[in-house]
Amino acid sequence: MAGGAIVSTGPIKNYNGGMTAFVLITCVVAATGGLIFGYDLGISGGVTSMNEFLMRFFPSVYKKMNSATTKESQYCKFDSQTLTSFTSSLYLAGLIASFVASVVTRIFGRKVSMVTGGAVFLLGAIINGAAMNIAMLIIGRVLLGVGVGFGNQSVPVYLSEMAPAKLRGALNMGFQLAITIGILVANLVNYGTAQMKSNGWRWSLALAAVPAILMTVGSILLADTPNSLMERGHMEKAKAMLQKVRGVSDVDEEFQDLLDASQKSKMVEHPWRNIMQSRYRPQLVMAILIPFFQQLTGINAIMFYAPVLFKTLGFGDSASLMSAVITGLVNVVATLVSIFTVDKYGRRFLFLEGGIQMIICQIIVGVVLGLKFGNTGQGSLSKGYADLVLVLICFYVAAFAWSWGPLGWLVPSEIFPLEIRSAGQAINVSVNMFFTFIIAQIFLALLCHLKYGLFLFFAAWEIIMTVFIYFFMPETKNIPIEEMNRMWKQHWFWGKYIPDDAVADHGIQLSAGKGMA
Ligand code: BGC
DSSP: OGGGOOOOOSOOOOOSOOOOHHHHHHHHHHHHHHHHHHHHHHHHHHHHTOHHHHHHHOHHHHHHHHOTTOOSOGGGTTOOHHHHHHHHHHHHHHHHHHHHHHHHHHHTOHHHHHHHHHHHHHHHHHHHHTOOSHHHHHHHHHHHHHHHHHHHHHHHHHHHHHSOGGGHHHHHHHHHHHHHHHHHHHHHHHHHHTTSSSOHHHHHHHTTHHHHHHHHHHHHHSOOOHHHHHHTTOHHHHHHHHHHHHTOSOOHHHHHHHHHHHHHHHHOOOHHHHTTSGGGHHHHHHHHHHHHHHHHTTHHHHHHHHHHHHHHTTOOHHHHHHHHHHHHHHHHHHHHHHHHHHHHHOHHHHHHHHHHHHHHHHHHHHHHHHHHHTTTTOSOOOHHHHHHHHHHHHHHHHHHHTTHHHHHHHHHHHHOOHHHHHHHHHHHHHHHHHHHHHHHHHHHHHHHHHTTHHHHHHHHHHHHHHHHHHHHOOOOTTOOGGGHHHHHHTSTTGGGGSOHHHHHTTTOOOOSSTTOO
């Protein structure tokens, strides 16, 4: 996911060459990498709300849903561990695969990882589209997850290495934009296939093959990055590639910097031990808490289960899927807002504004549902209240999409200095995947037990994370990486963890070991 991107925020040098056709194609591949991830996030909720799908694979959920005499409260209609494992198995597989992928990406190159990701994902889409039983569904989802794990690990790294320095930040957020477009496309596909007489769900699942083919073929055609060629000892090829990527023959300055960076990173013997040192405490805490908080906003409750949620609230089948399309659209547009404002207003402003907006929306939704449904969860909302809930959920999604959505990936990627970057990114990506899995797995049970209180539960977490940002997250806008230590040092809380020499020597502390003179 976007989080894999390694974005250098050091002073941006004006290397020779700029945007070339080559880099443009890179953007397209990046987009397909984001699309496959987004497509998954957006497709499962609609599919699990389709009657034919439920009748076939989850008949007990279907029965519970349609039983007129059911004692089940509205909130518990969809609560089924197998139904949630259909959604969540993907993220667990992705979590494990991203560790394997990080080794493959380093040893065999970014391209091999991307081709593997696209191909495994394609296989998953085919098995899902042809599914005859739950086992095929889950195996398909696991393969999709492996594909996503490989893609999320390699595509952003590929992107940031191919992009000219001044475009790296934009590309990082562009990847998040591609994720939101993937979610929206999936919502639209669900809306369309639900109108089909039969097998609509099959088409929804099988169409994941389209972005998978684009990604597989796209990455077969692409070359590997200069950095990766260098890492694997092909110096001549690395230089030729850099010339090709930048479209000029004089790339000496950038090549030398790449070489220095590559040598430095080879000297980092113990990135995991490094990141445990007290001087890296702020980065370590952020690498864990930012992805954790991002998932605790509850966003994926909406992304995965919006159609189910809207059905629970008494919307009809088609209105539920349409509502998911609306939230999907809001998600894309608000991400664009973020891209255009993040360097102007800064990260803190967006984090705080987005946080407050999410808190207000969730509290009102919780109170409305509490008053109208109460604890029994019987009945349905009147049209007016149902529309109010939809509008509030749109405001909530917009707030997430210009704050924690893209920033949850951008901020961690810009605060890790070289010597802890690989470890920091690995923690960030895996914490994110892990909590995506947890939310996917427990959301329907939480809805059943906490009822309207679920919205208040997420609101409480949003209050905690907004207070956390206010007190503990300094502004990182426009701060070059070597100045970051000064920023932490001056911070009222983190300052005590940063030794004075970390500021004096610009924080480049490599673990003692071979190669250090
Ligand atoms: C999050 C995903 C989420 C998506 C929604 C991403 O930043 O990591 O979990 O589904 O945003 O747009």
